[in-house]
Amino acid sequence: MRYISTRGQAPALNFEEVVLTGLAEDGGLYVPEELPQFSHDELEAMAGLPYTEVAFRVMKPFVGDEIDDATFRRLIEETYGTFKHAAVTPLNQLDHNHWLLELFHGPTLAFKDVALQLLGRLLDHFLARRGEKGVIMGATSGDTGSAAIEGCRHCDNLDIFILHPHNRVSPVQRRQMTTVLAENVHNIAIEGNFDDAQAIVKGSFADQAFLRGTRLIAVNSINWARIMAQIVYYVAAGVALGAPHREVSFTVPSANFGNLFAGYMARRMGLPVKQFVIATNANDILHRTLTENDFSKRELQATLAPSMDIVVSSNFERLLFEAYGRNSTAVREVLERFQREPAALADAPLAELRRLFASHRVDDDTILEVIREAFGATGELLDPHTAIGYRAAQRARSDDTTPMITLATAHPAKFEEAVVRAGFEGAPLPEAMQDLMAREERYDVLPAELAAVQRFVAEHRH
Numbered sequence: 001m002r003y004i005s006t007r008g009q010a011p012a013l014n015f016e017e018v019v020l021t022g023l024a025e026d027g028g029l030y031v032p033e034e035l036p037q038f039s040h041d042e043l044e045a046m047a048g049l050p051y052t053e054v055a056f057r058v059m060k061p062f063v064g065d066e067i068d069d070a071t072f073r074r075l076i077e078e079t080y081g082t083f084k085h086a087a088v089t090p091l092n093q094l095d096h097n098h099w100l101l102e103l104f105h106g107p108t109l110a111f112k113d114v115a116l117q118l119l120g121r122l123l124d125h126f127l128a129r130r131g132e133k134g135v136i137m138g139a140t141s142g143d144t145g146s147a148a149i150e151g152c153r154h155c156d157n158l159d160i161f162i163l164h165p166h167n168r169v170s171p172v173q174r175r176q177m178t179t180v181l182a183e184n185v186h187n188i189a190i191e192g193n194f195d196d197a198q199a200i201v202k203g204s205f206a207d208q209a210f211l212r213g214t215r216l217i218a219v220n221s222i223n224w225a226r227i228m229a230q231i232v233y234y235v236a237a238g239v240a241l242g243a244p245h246r247e248v249s250f251t252v253p254s255a256n257f258g259n260l261f262a263g264y265m266a267r268r269m270g271l272p273v274k275q276f277v278i279a280t281n282a283n284d285i286l287h288r289t290l291t292e293n294d295f296s297k298r299e300l301q302a303t304l305a306p307s308m309d310i311v312v313s314s315n316f317e318r319l320l321f322e323a324y325g326r327n328s329t330a331v332r333e334v335l336e337r338f339q340r341e342p343a344a345l346a347d348a349p350l351a352e353l354r355r356l357f358a359s360h361r362v363d364d365d366t367i368l369e370v371i372r373e374a375f376g377a378t379g380e381l382l383d384p385h386t387a388i389g390y391r392a393a394q395r396a397r398s399d400d401t402t403p404m405i406t407l408a409t410a411h412p413a414k415f416e417e418a419v420v421r422a423g424f425e426g427a428p429l430p431e432a433m434q435d436l437m438a439r440e441e442r443y444d445v446l447p448a449e450l451a452a453v454q455r456f457v458a459e460h461r462h
């Protein structure tokens with residue numbers, strides 16, 4: 001399998017190279033040159049299989065023969081062996097036709113674990129095979145950081161630098177990162193927001209001289225392996241609810257759009273998906289683009305769903321690439337315009353997106369209302385991000401007969417503020433994290449400046 005850049009001006013890479021890199025050198029994101037296709041029979045055969053077997057079948061075409069089957073199966077088994085639910089990503093029925101896809105049973109209690117626990121193992125495998133070392137730089141609004149640290153902290157060949165927005169992640173999220181005191185783990189609190197952190201990471205890919213030749217690796221969803229691993233749970237959930245014999249729909253709490261883009265890939269590979277609902281918080285660029293063709297930046301707002309406090313949605317570029325018929329010149333133009341001024345999409349790609357995607361924006365008051373309402377109706381205590389999805393599914397689904405699967409992206413224990421403000425005592429942390437709030441923390445606070453961060457990385461890597 002070859003991977004090409006959405007901006008069309010970077011060399012094509014193989015799977016190993018694409019995992020070991022981040023942004024393409026032309027500033028684009030890598031996507032597969034051709035998408036594997038699953039036939040009706042192949043999808044049908046996946047129903048009822050263990051998650052790990054579905055994972056192997058879905059991801060194998062992307063990996064090709066770059067990892068032998070026995071090794072790849074071992075990496076998959078080890079990865080999902082860290083999850084606390086036998087089904088890995090169980091479906092939980094809420095009413096006659098609405099399901100929650102629980103993605104928070106991994107070690108750090110958010111959907112990021114599904115991909116990042118695998119990515120850490122893939123990186124370790126490739127770097128050890130090459131006898132190379134690497135430096136990871138990642139930006140987090142709270143969840144990617146801890147999942148990446150958990151996935152990579154045992155990798156001898158890696159230093160990991162995670163940038164989080166200072167005082168803008170929840171206390172549990174911060175401590176899940178900053179209490180990991182391993183020598184190769186470095187937490188940086190940026191005096192800015194997530195977009196600032198993400199811009200510094202992307203800027204570092206554009207100018208890597210500060211690393212003097214050491215490889216820079218991405219763990220954010222700009223890394224294709226993140227998307228690849230997330231495709232699996234769409235397929236597993238879809239076939240569990242009757243695909244390919246019937247269509248299913250998905251609602252996805254969205255911000256950087258890596259999660260929903262994986263669902264879109266699953267559809268392009270053959271999963272019969274009727275509708276995707278994009279659920280946003282007040283940082284609603286995806287909703288505005290879809291409904292008003294307003295593809296423009298606005299000031300980032302702090303909300304009760306802090307992991308979705310993102311304005312510049314990286315993976316929307318991958319969707320635009322598909323909607324523009326893989327015309328990288330057109331994609332480059334629209335994204336360059338977006339950096340300077342409000343941009344609008346051309347008529348045909350916008351119509352293409354509207355055919356498949358609906359969207360809904362949920363404000364903080366509604367998040368609290370939904371947490372109470374959903375608990376009353378179903379007995380489930382939703383985290384604030386999942387609450388956004390729950391309401392969006394109710395408001396934007398196109399019909400009541402297609403099964404609707406709402407992605408539950410995090411465990412409520414990570415977001416005490418919203419849970420308590422909704423009137424609950426809080427959600428207990430799992431046993432293994434009981435002492436989290438008493439553990440020693442280590443992190444450095446830095447200005448949101450590329451040079452300051454690059455200097456820090458250069459000084460602290462091993």
Ligand SMILES: Cc1ncc(COP(=O)(O)O)c(C=O)c1O
Nearest residue numbers: 143254255256257258259307409
């Ligand atoms: C809990 C949670 N829900 C939803 C999202 C949004 O996912 P995505 O960025 O893939 O759109 C994130 C992170 O971005 C998250 O951490």
Ligand SMILES: N[C@@H](CCOP(=O)(O)O)C(=O)O
Nearest residue numbers: 140141142143144220221307
């Ligand atoms: N919500 C994310 C933001 C980063 O998104 P990613 O999927 O691109 O890593 C977080 O919690 O850090």
